[in-house]
């Protein structure tokens with residue numbers, strides 16, 4: 001590998017304690033076209049940037065916050081690849097179809113989908129409104145279903161192009177440790193992520209014979225706007241760290257790096273798996289000293 005093919009990913013990070021260090025080979029995804037939903041913030045942003053560093057052309061989807069999306073595009077084009085910001089609400093069928101059609105028209109095809117967009121609407125169970133339940137299911141689960149379906153149509157139309165990738169397409173569903181950890185006060189969110197797990201595994205089983213790899217990433221606690229209250233005071237941070245054996249909150253780049261790996265042919269034999277990127281949160285840390 002030539003030296004200029006190695007791009008440090010550290011300068012994209014804030015330099016905060018615990019910031020992930022690493023290198024991304026700049027040719028790993030060269031020639032591939034990636035769509036990342038909810039890519040103007042947090043994990044989606046870091047994932048879109050990491051895919052761009054790895055050589056992919058990237059569509060940065062957003063539903064609100066065009067300026068942020070344009071900044072992500074600017075950062076990605078700085079790596080010498082193509083990028084564009086597309087507005088679409090992932091829970092709206094027509095908008096998802098229009099977005100994927102536009103990507104095929106303007107970028108030629110889709111090789112990688114990172115179905116990342118998601119939100120929380122928290123409430124104690126008896127106070128949770130149907131609207132709160134429905135909104136979270138619509139975005140977190142139905143949104144992934146719609147994006148995966150439309151991307152899959154394009155993967156099947158195009159088939160495998162061996163010079164580009166051994167697979168006809170890769171789908172990465174952004175799940176959560178809450179696909180297996182129940183979460184009081186968040187029944188809509190936990191149910192949506194449990195649904196993502198079974199949707200991902202079923203799609204993986206159905207699509208593997210067509211050479212489409214479907215996998216998920218289950219982040220633990222990652223420092224983003226979605227969970228600010230869990231880490232932005234010293235007391236909250238101390239409580240949170242008790243749940244993380246590796247003793248640091250994750251950075252969005254931790255997830256971006258995992259997505260690059262899963263999307264690349266280095267992981268061509270990884271099918272239907274959830275990669276937990278959680279500092280050990282799912283290792284039942286309460287049992288380290290108890291039980």
Ligand code: NAD
Nearest residue numbers: 038041042043063089090116117118176219221222224226
């Ligand atoms: P975030 O709030 O920073 O980002 C969420 C993104 O989704 C935003 O860009 C938002 O605009 C977008 N979005 C929301 N509704 C949308 C819609 N209808 N259409 C298109 N985009 C929409 O939060 P994040 O932490 O980066 O979350 C990204 C994903 O990671 C989510 O699926 C979340 O459930 C998952 N996750 C996050 C953590 C964490 O600790 N941060 C942990 C586990 C899972």
